[in-house]
Amino acid sequence: MTAYSLLLLATLVLGAPYWLVRMATSGRYRAGLAGRLGRVPVGLRAAVSGREVVWVHAVSVGEVLAATRLVAELKSRLGDGWVGVVSTTTETGQRLAQKKLAASTVFYLPLDFAFTVRRYLRVLRPKMLVLMESELWPRLITECAKNGVPVVVANARISDRSFPRYMTLRRLWKPFLEEISLYLSQSVESAERFVSIGAPKDRVRVTGNLKYDVRESGANAMTKRVGSLLGRTRLIVAGSTLAGEEELLLAAWPAIHKTVPEAALLIAPRHPDRFDEVLGLIRGSGVPFFRCSELVTATEPVTAELARGTILLLDTIGDLASMYGIAATAFLGGSVVPKGGHNPLEAAQFGVPVVIGPSYENFREVVDRMRAADGILILESPGELEPALVGLMTNRERATAIGERGRKVFEAQAGATTRTVQALMALLQERPVTQR
Numbered sequence: 001m002t003a004y005s006l007l008l009l010a011t012l013v014l015g016a017p018y019w020l021v022r023m024a025t026s027g028r029y030r031a032g033l034a035g036r037l038g039r040v041p042v043g044l045r046a047a048v049s050g051r052e053v054v055w056v057h058a059v060s061v062g063e064v065l066a067a068t069r070l071v072a073e074l075k076s077r078l079g080d081g082w083v084g085v086v087s088t089t090t091e092t093g094q095r096l097a098q099k100k101l102a103a104s105t106v107f108y109l110p111l112d113f114a115f116t117v118r119r120y121l122r123v124l125r126p127k128m129l130v131l132m133e134s135e136l137w138p139r140l141i142t143e144c145a146k147n148g149v150p151v152v153v154a155n156a157r158i159s160d161r162s163f164p165r166y167m168t169l170r171r172l173w174k175p176f177l178e179e180i181s182l183y184l185s186q187s188v189e190s191a192e193r194f195v196s197i198g199a200p201k202d203r204v205r206v207t208g209n210l211k212y213d214v215r216e217s218g219a220n221a222m223t224k225r226v227g228s229l230l231g232r233t234r235l236i237v238a239g240s241t242l243a244g245e246e247e248l249l250l251a252a253w254p255a256i257h258k259t260v261p262e263a264a265l266l267i268a269p270r271h272p273d274r275f276d277e278v279l280g281l282i283r284g285s286g287v288p289f290f291r292c293s294e295l296v297t298a299t300e301p302v303t304a305e306l307a308r309g310t311i312l313l314l315d316t317i318g319d320l321a322s323m324y325g326i327a328a329t330a331f332l333g334g335s336v337v338p339k340g341g342h343n344p345l346e347a348a349q350f351g352v353p354v355v356i357g358p359s360y361e362n363f364r365e366v367v368d369r370m371r372a373a374d375g376i377l378i379l380e381s382p383g384e385l386e387p388a389l390v391g392l393m394t395n396r397e398r399a400t401a402i403g404e405r406g407r408k409v410f411e412a413q414a415g416a417t418t419r420t421v422q423a424l425m426a427l428l429q430e431r432p433v434t435q436r
Helices: 002-014 016-025 042-048 061-078 091-100 114-124 138-146 163-168 170-177 188-196 221-230 245-259 272-285 320-326 361-372 382-394 396-412 416-430
Strands: 052-057 082-088 105-108 128-132 151-156 182-185 204-206 234-241 263-269 289-291 311-313 327-332 354-356
Touching (some): 042 082, 042 105, 042 114, 061 082, 061 151, 082 091, 128 416, 138 151, 151 188, 163 170, 163 188, 182 188, 221 234, 234 382, 245 272, 263 272, 263 320, 272 289, 320 327, 354 382, 354 396, 361 396
Parallel strands (some): 052 082, 052 128, 082 105, 151 182, 182 204, 234 327, 263 311, 289 311
16 A cells, blocks of 8 residues: 555655646646645535434546435435545546535545545545445555455446456456445446456445436426527537547538538537637638637527537537437437447437447446347448438438337336435445444
8 A cells, every 4th residue: 555655645746747747737736736635625614513324425527426326215215313525636527516406515536645534534524425326446445445445346347448458457456455345236247347357256246327317307407498499490419529530520410411401519518627728729610610618698689590510619618418418310320430428228228219439438338238129320431320310310211220229228227226326325234344
């Protein structure tokens, strides 16, 4: 553990010039800095005072969404004497957690040093720590173990990209993995991977993917506003796009619109700090556009006719999942560029036909299920994006069939949240905590 702490410290020191520049130029890197360095927020102290605590850590957007229903059901089962607190790593995840988990106190995960972790543990005195998916922080795990706090990895998974690295370092990981009380895996494959890298086999269970239980309760204010402007215009939603994909979409858009004149395109960049960059690309294309953040505050009327052929930039946080509900077709970003893709279930729950590029290894198990059911369209190359979108927009019968098959995959896998909550409740009853 000393070697790990020294390595982490060396990384921070050597990377200091880079991080100082980033903090000076982007609020994304300044956000929550005091908390990360060990200053426990006053609001967090007040929220946990006199109450039993379950601490849930969800690194960013996907993990926050998966944790939303889990936290709500835990709170319902535990009662008023308990409080769920949620930490995130990214600013985007922080903002989404504050929006989706308004009843919980949200804060930034402290850096994984002994002094920062211990400060939070002294204040929170948690009865359990729940790490979402693959957020394994050695110091945090070790300090919890020293204090008798059970640690659970919920919705546990190891991606195709990460597995070789874990295997290479499995001798180093094994002592930390043995300190974790329970692994609640998304799938049999992920369960086997955790055992392969050193997790005790008797602590690993398959409970299913929490993301199959993430359901939008209905259209939010942003979605209602955009939907009211569309009229008969049919919307293509390009969600969680990354650099290189917006250029591809903009290059394809004239041909798509020529063939499907009633179409409009909504682009939702994955990272908020790229909103202005993508806006510049859209402006440069010469196509009429709107910023969604301005649409909801516009005083002048915007007609449905103006929405036809235009591009909408979704420059807000937490609205994309609901926006899929008014889409005619959805394209998932991070998949044409080799970044592993994003979660197709957000769109599939609405019966929307989903197009994804060849890079989807971060969600391979989900995509494979949908592909087996012929409920998703997978591109083999970037050049296939334009004809794929045109094909789904012009062949409504085929698009509806693909979307419905994808929705059935989503529905068939429900129930992971209930199984996960049952496992957490049982562990809480088995492992009373006595902090030092």
